[in-house]
Amino acid sequence: MSSTLLEVTRAAHEDVERLERLIVRELQGEPANNRERLFQNQRVRHMIDLIISTTDKLVEIYEDKDNARRDEIAALGGQGPSGPSNLFGAFYDRLKEIRDYHRRHPAARVVDATEDYEELLKEEPHIEFSGEEAFGRFLDMHELYNEFINSKFGAPMEYSAYVGTFSQTDKIPLNLKLTRQYREYLEHLLEYLISFLERTQPLQDLGRIFSKLETEFEELWAEGKVPGWENGGTDKGNTSLESIVDLDYYSTVEELTELGPEKLKEALAAYGLKSGGTVRQRAERLFLLKHTPLKQLDRKHFAKGSWSSVQNGAAEQLSLKKEIALMEVKMQRLCELLKETITQTMENAEKKPTLTYEEMEAEREEEDVQADTESDDEEQQIYNPLKLPMGWDGKPIPYWLYKLHGLGQEFKCEICGNHSYWGRRAYERHFKEWRHQHGMRCLGIPNTKNFNEVTSIQEAKDLWEKIQERQGFNKWRPDLEEEYEDKEGNIYNKKTYTDLQRQGLI
Secondary structure, three states: OOOOHHHHHHHHHHHHHHHHHHHHHHHHOOOOOHHHHHHHHHHHHHHHHHHHHHHHHHHHHHHOOOOHHHHHHHHHOOEEOOEEOOHHHHHHHHHHHHHHHHHHOOOOOOOOOHHHHHHHHOOOOOOOOOHHHOOOOOOOOHHHHHHHHOOOOOOOOOHHHHHHHOOOHHHOOHHHHOOHHHHHHHHHHHHHHHHHHHHHOOOOOHHHHHHHHHHHHHHHHHHOOOOOOOOOOOOOOOHHHOOOOOHHHOOOHHHHHOOOHHHHHHHHHHHOEOOOOOHHHHHHHHHHHHOOOHHHOOHHHEOOOHHHHHHHHHHHHHHHHHHHHHHHHHHHHHHHHOHHHHHHHHHHHHHHHHOOHHHHHHHHHHHHHHHHHHOOOOOOOOOOOOOOOEOOOOOEOOHHHHHHOOOOOEEEEOOOOOEEEEOHHHHHHHHHOHHHHHHHHHHOOOOOHHHOOOOOHHHHHHHHHHHHHHHHHOOOOHHHHOEEEOOOOOEEEHHHHHHHHHOOOO
16 A cells, blocks of 8 residues: 555654654753763754754645645545545545555554654764864864965964964965965865864754854945955955055155166056056056056056956955955854864863873873763762862862862962962972973973972063073183183183283283
8 A cells, every 4th residue: 555645744744743852852861971962962963854854855745846735635525637526435445445455464564663763862973083182072173283384374383372373364464365275274174163063063053153144244245344354355456466566655756756667667567557658657657556446547547458357357356355254254153163172172282292191191091980970870969069179989078178288278370371279289289280381381481499389470580580690690700710820829810811921921
């Protein structure tokens, strides 16, 4: 017995409702750790995709482009292709068809799709992460970092500094932004950020976010208010030619004539303008660009065949500027969504070079133990109104021990970025830890015992200057301290003895 179109429609509606109930059940559960949260979000994303695909089929059925649904409804009402027919006759014909089907297939049973959908709540989605990403905790931007520092628009810097500043595109000159290399870099950066966001935050509706962002961008671009692109396409637009003659340095035509006929001819030819005439005429023609954009100049000033190329080039450059500006805006919006992850990645990149192999292994084992503890289904929420630190057994330490170690006392270290340390023991121990070592390295000061208990940046700098001065004062100077004796037994230092010897007095 073939399924009718109305039965398919009913089953599709039932599937949508069943998936909606499963999503509610899934979201009612509280994930124990980051891994379980990712799995939960991926399962919900998969069920939402199933709802969307099923709904698309329903829309196609209701549009009824081939009139199959209309004919089936008409047949149920006793309406045949040639006109009204016997309603009861149509009913009994349909009933006979159903009975014949079950007579031929006595073992047929009703298939309950509930069991199949219940499996969706139990499956463990496969999510690919690199080792550096640590299952979605950090970004892995090493390839993008290498692409940045090896480009013309990039600059040598450490990986941690790149992670913290890669979104600050306003520092890159405009002429470097309009290159193919920068455009490809932006495409790779957007591709990675979107991929990471889809894997770690699958419930984010990027399509809707980008659609709203593009609408706002079009309005700001028309008004010339896009950050970093305030002039839009209304500037001179030929930044690659500014190196020939920078008109901002010249205020009169007479000053331009001092460049000479050859330099003026070269500059005019580069702009596509006529390069003939006297030196004065060439300077006047070039001086027009100081107050008038190239594409708005009268056609009579252009060389033969240059006018159309200038217009086309200006249009292409304006389109390129708009495309790159939109990619930058999208990238900055993604950075806002991943702000916390970027901060954690930067801290991890700063900490990692200072750790030994044993410390890295201990940290990895601690993370595994913490994940196992969090994933324990029988673990109950511990009553801790005083917010005491946890002990080795996973329970709050006694209050008397909390007071004994002074864990309620806060110590701040300016060198560590005003990081807080609770308790005297943690404060004394932090002088040998990675955060303080990194801060001292940034100041260019060796982290020796002389700087214990020093947490102020200014105090550390002053102490380092005094140490350097003292080392210079106590340094052995052979010209003043090395002793020489003459024939008469007189003692001189090396400098005095050498001077007297040169004068022939000794």
